[in-house]
Every structure is written in C-alpha cells, then in structure tokens.
Amino acid sequence: MMARPFSPKIVTANALLEGDVVYLTEDDRWSRRHDEAELIEDEAHATIRLLDAERQANVVVGAYLADAKSGPNGPEPVHFREAFRSRGPSNYAHGKQESY
Amino acid sequence: MYVYDAFDAAFLATRNAQFRAQVERRIDGSLTEDEFKPLRLMNGLYLQLHAYMLRVAIPYGSLDSAKMRQLALIADRWDKGYGHFTTRQNIQYNWPKLGDVPDMLDSLAEVDLHAIQTSGNTIRNVTSDHFAGAAADEIADPRPYAELIRQWSTDHPEFQFLPRKFKIAITGSPNDRAVTRAHDIGLRMVTKDGKPGFEVIVGGGLGRTPMIGKVIRDFLPERELLPYLEAVVHVYNQHGRRDNKYKARIKITVHEAGLDTIRAEVEEAFLRIRGEFEAVDEAVIARIRAQFTVPDFLSGGAEALDIARRDPVFRSWADTNLAEHRHPDYAIVTVSLKAHGATPGDATSEQMRVLADLAERYGHDELRISHQQNVILPHVRKADLAVVHAALKQVGLGTANIGLASDIIACPGMDYCALATARAIPVAQELAQRIDDLRIEHEVGALQIKISGCINACGHHHVGHIGILGLDRGGVETYQITLGGDATETAEVGQRTGPGFAYDEIVPAIERLMLAYLEIRAGDTETFLQTYRRLGAAPFKEALYGPEKQRNAA
Numbered sequence: 038m039m040a041r042p043f044s045p046k047i048v049t050a051n052a053l054l055e056g057d058v059v060y061l062t063e064d065d066r067w068s069r070r071h072d073e074a075e076l077i078e079d080e081a082h083a084t085i086r087l088l089d090a091e092r093q094a095n096v097v098v099g100a101y102l103a104d105a106k107s108g109p110n111g112p113e114p115v116h117f118r119e120a121f122r123s124r125g126p127s128n129y130a131h132g133k134q135e136s137y
Numbered sequence: 138m139y140v141y142d143a144f145d146a147a148f149l150a151t152r153n154a155q156f157r158a159q160v161e162r163r164i165d166g167s168l169t170e171d172e173f174k175p176l177r178l179m180n181g182l183y184l185q186l187h188a189y190m191l192r193v194a195i196p197y198g199s200l201d202s203a204k205m206r207q208l209a210l211i212a213d214r215w216d217k218g219y220g221h222f223t224t225r226q227n228i229q230y231n232w233p234k235l236g237d238v239p240d241m242l243d244s245l246a247e248v249d250l251h252a253i254q255t256s257g258n259t260i261r262n263v264t265s266d267h268f269a270g271a272a273a274d275e276i277a278d279p280r281p282y283a284e285l286i287r288q289w290s291t292d293h294p295e296f297q298f299l300p301r302k303f304k305i306a307i308t309g310s311p312n313d314r315a316v317t318r319a320h321d322i323g324l325r326m327v328t329k330d331g332k333p334g335f336e337v338i339v340g341g342g343l344g345r346t347p348m349i350g351k352v353i354r355d356f357l358p359e360r361e362l363l364p365y366l367e368a369v370v371h372v373y374n375q376h377g378r379r380d381n382k383y384k385a386r387i388k389i390t391v392h393e394a395g396l397d398t399i400r401a402e403v404e405e406a407f408l409r410i411r412g413e414f415e416a417v418d419e420a421v422i423a424r425i426r427a428q429f430t431v432p433d434f435l436s437g438g439a440e441a442l443d444i445a446r447r448d449p450v451f452r453s454w455a456d457t458n459l460a461e462h463r464h465p466d467y468a469i470v471t472v473s474l475k476a477h478g479a480t481p482g483d484a485t486s487e488q489m490r491v492l493a494d495l496a497e498r499y500g501h502d503e504l505r506i507s508h509q510q511n512v513i514l515p516h517v518r519k520a521d522l523a524v525v526h527a528a529l530k531q532v533g534l535g536t537a538n539i540g541l542a543s544d545i546i547a548c549p550g551m552d553y554c555a556l557a558t559a560r561a562i563p564v565a566q567e568l569a570q571r572i573d574d575l576r577i578e579h580e581v582g583a584l585q586i587k588i589s590g591c592i593n594a595c596g597h598h599h600v601g602h603i604g605i606l607g608l609d610r611g612g613v614e615t616y617q618i619t620l621g622g623d624a625t626e627t628a629e630v631g632q633r634t635g636p637g638f639a640y641d642e643i644v645p646a647i648e649r650l651m652l653a654y655l656e657i658r659a660g661d662t663e664t665f666l667q668t669y670r671r672l673g674a675a676p677f678k679e680a681l682y683g684p685e686k687q688r689n690a691a
Contacts, residue, residue: 056188126552
C-alpha cells in the first residue's frame with residue numbers, strides 16, 4: 038500500500054507574552070504573518086522544525102503543524118480555523134487584521 | 138451585596154501574590170508551560186485562539202456600581218475597551234497580555250472580585266436567578282446561600298482535583314430562570330410546613346451527552362445545605378470516571394450507578410459529616426444574610442409608567458424588557474446586550490459605566506448579569522423607568538427584544554475559543570439582523586434561539602426552543618438544528634431535525650422555521666414551543682428540508 042502523500046505544513050504557535058498567533062519562518066524568526074511562514078513540503082523536515090519550535094518554550098506556547106498551501110504571496114491556510122487564526126475574529130477588526 | 142471580611146481579603150491577596158510570582162517565573166523561564174498551565178487555569182487565565190482570555194467570576198451574577206465601573210476600567214486599561222458576559226455569569230476579557238494579568242487580578246480584588254475556579258476541574262462560579270432579590274415569585278433571596286456555597290467551595294481542599302468541572306445553580310423561585318436542571322447540582326427553593334428548604338437536583342448537564350437533572354432529595358432543610366452538598370461532591374469525587382474525559386461528569390456517574398445507589402451513598406456520607414457543620418453554618422449564613430438587605434423601597438409613582446407608555450418606542454421596550462417586581466411600585470429592568478447585529482453579551486466600557494450610573498442613581502446600586510447574557514437593573518421605580526430607558530437608548534442599550542427571537546444566546550465560538558469547531562457569533566449577528574429586517578419578532582413572540590460553536594454547549598443549544606450547533610464537517614462549518622428544548626422548570630433537551638446546514642444556509646433555514654410557525658400556530662397566543670409540542674417536528678422538518686416524499690426520493 039502506498040503511504041499517503043505528505044500535505045505541506047507550517048509551524049504555528051502562540052506568543053508567550055501577547056498570546057498572538059505566530060508562524061515559524063525559514064530563517065528561524067517568529068512572524069505574525071501567515072504568508073511569511075516556512076512552507077514545509079517534507080515530512081522529516083516538518084518533524085525537525087516542530088522540534089526546533091518546541092525548544093523555544095520561553096518564546097511561544099503550544100507549537101503544532103498546520104496544513105498550508107502555496108499562494109502568490111506565500112503560504113495560505115487550508116482549514117478555516119487556520120484562516121481565522123491568521124486574521125482575527127469576525128465580529129470586530131481586532132487581532133492581526135487591525136494592523137493590515 | 139456581600140462585602141469581603143478580613144479573611145476573604147487576605148486569602149485573595151495571598152492568592153494573587155502567588156500568581157504574580159508564578160507569572161514572573163513563567164516569563165523568566167523558571168517554569169515550563171506544562172508546569173504553568175494548571176496554575177494559570179486555576180486563576181481563570183486561558184490561552185485561546187488569538188490571545189489569552191481572562192474569565193472573571195461574577196458571583197451568582199450580582200454586581201454593584203463600584204464593581205461594574207472596575208470591570209469597565211479593566212477593559213480600558215488592559216483590554217480593548219469591552220467585555221463579554223457569558224452564560225455562566227462570568228465576564229471574559231479577550232485580549233489581556235500575560236504580564237498584565239497580575240495587575241488585572243489585583244484590580245479586581247479592590248472590588249471583591251476574582252477569577253479563581255473559573256476553570257479547571259473544580260466547583261465553578263455558583264450561578265443564580267438573575268431576578269434574585271427582586272422577583273415577585275420568590276420564596277427567598279437565593280444569594281446568601283450562593284455566597285455560602287462560594288465561600289465553602291473556594292479552595293476547598295478535597296475538591297481541587299475533581300474528575301471534571303462541577304457547576305452549581307440555585308434559584309429561590311418556583312419559576313426556574315437559572316437552568317437548574319442542566320447543572321451538576323441544581324438547587325430549587327421550596328417550602329415544607331412553612332419552612333424554606335431546597336429541592337436538590339443532580340446530574341443535569343448539556344455538552345456531548347445532554348441530560349436533565351434528577352431529584353436526589355425533594356426537601357433539604359436550609360441548615361443542612363453545605364453538609365449535603367459536600368456529601369454529593371464527595372461521592373462524585375470517589376466514583377467519577379477519571380479514565381474517560383467524556384464520561385467524567387456527575388451526570389454519567391448518576392446514569393451509570395443509578396440514582397438510588399448514588400442517593401444511598403450520599404445519605405450515608407451526609408450522616409457521617411453532618412456533625413462537623415452544625416451550628417457553624419447557621420452563624421455564617423446569618424452573618425452573610427445580614428449583608429443582603431432588602432433595599433428601602435419607595436412607595437408611589439407607579440402612574441408615571443402609564444404616562445410613559447404613550448410613547449410607542451417606550452411601550453415596546455416596556456412590553457418586552459420589564460418584569461414583575463416584588464414591590465408594586467417597582468419593576469425589574471432587563472437591559473438587552475443583543476442590539477440587532479451586535480455580539481451577544483458584549484458591553485463596551487462606556488455602556489458598563491452608564492449601567493453603573495443608572496444602578497447607583499435609580500436602582501438601589503444593584504445590577505445582575507443573566508445567563509442569557511443580558512444585564513438586569515433589579516430595582517427600578519416605575520416613576521424612573523422613562524428616564525432610565527432614555528439613558529439606555531443613548532448608548533445603544535435600548536433594544537426591545539428580551540425573550541424574543543433576536544435575544545440570542547451565543548458562545549464565543551471559533552472567533553475566540555480554542556475548543557470551538559465553528560463560529561457562533563456571526564451566525565447570531567446575521568440572524569438577529571435578518572429578524573430585524575423582516576420585522577417579525579414581535580409577531581413571532583416568545584422564542585429562545587441558542588447557538589453553540591461546539592459540542593460542549595456553552596451556548597445552551599440543547600435547551601433552546603431552536604438550538605443551533607456549529608460543527609466542522611470535513612473542513613466546512615456546518616450547523617445542526619435542534620427543536621423543542623426548554624431551559625425552565627419544565628426542562629427538556631431539544632431533538633435534532635436532520636442534516637446540518639452550511640454557514641450561508643443557516644440563517645435562511647431559521648427564517649423558514651419562524652415563518653412555518655406563524656402559518657401553523659393555533660392562534661396568536663400559542664408560542665413556538667407550544668406549537669412544536671402540539672404538532673411535533675414534522676411540519677418544521679418540512680419547512681427545513683421540503684416535503685417528506687421529495688426527501689425520500691432524493
């Protein structure tokens with residue numbers, strides 16, 4: 038049986054101090070922007086990058102891998118939950134969308 | 138209003154100092170998140186979707202103007218200028234920063250408020266009838282008992298690591314406005330031989346496995362309240378299932394062991410521990426009761442209400458938002474936090490300050506928060522209603538919709554909550570807006586719509602006349618409808634209608650339900666719930682999904 042193909046991922050978490058959603062970039066920064074995240078296409082590399090994130094437990098909380106896809110400006114969310122996390126709530130222009 | 142004594146104040150100051158040190162140690166790296174998480178949850182601090190969230194208990198839903206002003210100040214100083222009132226009489230701040238939370242807690246302590254046990258597997262904020270102390274149908278004010286339970290349950294050494302969270306609700310009236318039958322323990326005041334006591338209901342709850350509570354003791358004398366509660370929670374603490382989170386609530390314990398078995402064990406434990414409580418409770422309850430004095434009501438002036446009613450806008454508001462007060466010259470005012478299109482339960486700091494001012498000036502300095510996410514001014518003279526209404530209107534608080542279709546309960550859903558599977562707030566907003574556009578809610582009459590953004594049912598969808606449950610079905614927001622739920626003393630769990638609806642289909646679906654009801658009701662006085670009970674789900678399913686034949690063919 039063929040193994041299921043790996044769907045691309047990003048590493049995301051919440052910032053320890055602000056609680057804001059953050060994304061791990063290729064150059065090891067935590068960005069507030071989804072489209073700056075490193076899009077990980079390889080499963081082994083994804084595991085390593087998640088471990089990299091988890092080692093930064095004094096900067097971020099609750100790191101995990103989320104599905105993402107390639108877009109014209111960088112990675113885009115796949116699931117609606119990640120789309121909301123990348124924007125902010127729908128009832129007020131609070132959160133990330135405030136600064137867009 | 139209960140005022141902290143030296144013991145309460147010292148306990149809270151110590152606890153807040155401990156948490157301040159814990160936050161410092163988390164920030165400087167001495168504590169890991171695994172170590173810190175249970176500590177922050179014990180103090181009401183969650184990490185949600187976009188930010189931290191601080192859940193502050195409003196004990197039994199009671200506030201005075203000083204407390205309300207402090208909630209406004211906290212919203213301005215450390216949050217985004219508003220707060221969200223919840224179905225468990227809490228207020229949630231959605232945007233605090235970790236380093237600010239100790240200051241927020243100290244600020245709350247200045248007005249005898251805290252966030253202790255608003256999370257975790259502990260006894261949570263004791264909720265009560267939002268008309269407590271004012272309702273015409275009340276046997277006695279339940280708040281002294283609620284305060285007694287708050288003191289007993291706060292930091293109770295045996296009950297800090299229960300199998301699961303534990304919720305107690307109490308009402309002093311036969312008409313249940315506190316959803317007592319959907320709580321782990323519900324207390325309903327009754328009288329026997331002229332003496333007040335409680336009907337004790339156990340094992341109710343919503344969530345994944347909704348159950349209506351069962352009467353474990355039909356009459357409990359008031360002085361035996363605490364030892365009996367302690368016996369119930371003690372038995373639950375021993376038998377509650379810690380192996381399976383979904384079976385850990387007392388409703389499952391009661392369901393699996395059987396009510397009679399649990400009752401026998403509770404009575405046995407009760408007889409064993411009763412002696413430890415004797416005399417102590419009576420002295421304590423007397424001391425607490427002395428602080429919940431009945432205001433000095435002023436007689437006269439009721440005729441002003443008849444004059445004010447000549448204004449149609451006021452009349453419409455008076456028809457929906459006023460309830461009968463124990464004093465004939467007073468009314469209970471429910472202030473709607475459900476302006477059409479607004480977020481249910483949200484109040485800006487400005488609105489909070491106006492509510493505080495009105496309570497101080499016209500309401501014997503009392504406010505309540507309802508589980509229906511509205512604010513109550515429990516004691517307003519009929520003579521002052523017109524001026525109160527005018528002041529409320531000025532700040533967007535004059536909406537005349539209490540008990541109507543747009544008075545929707547909605548949990549924060551996936552706009553804020555990390556557990557949510559779909560959004561709830563925008564569904565409520567769009568539905569209320571649509572109801573307003575159609576101008577049908579006064580014709581539709583009494584109708585409770587309740588929306589939850591996940592199976593945990595914080596939005597009480599199971600007991601809504603129309604319940605809406607938001608789920609994630611294959612990566613798409615999907616909304617299931619239940620019908621026939623009832624949150625009162627005749628509590629019932631609603632029944633699912635069938636397949637769910639997509640996000641852009643749910644508002645039209647609810648509209649079809651309302652229009653169908655108007656078609657099939659037996660006259661203007663038959664409510665939605667009565668029509669449903671008379672005719673069953675069939676005509677409503679037809680409104681939702683089309684004629685049955687067509688459905689079977691599909």
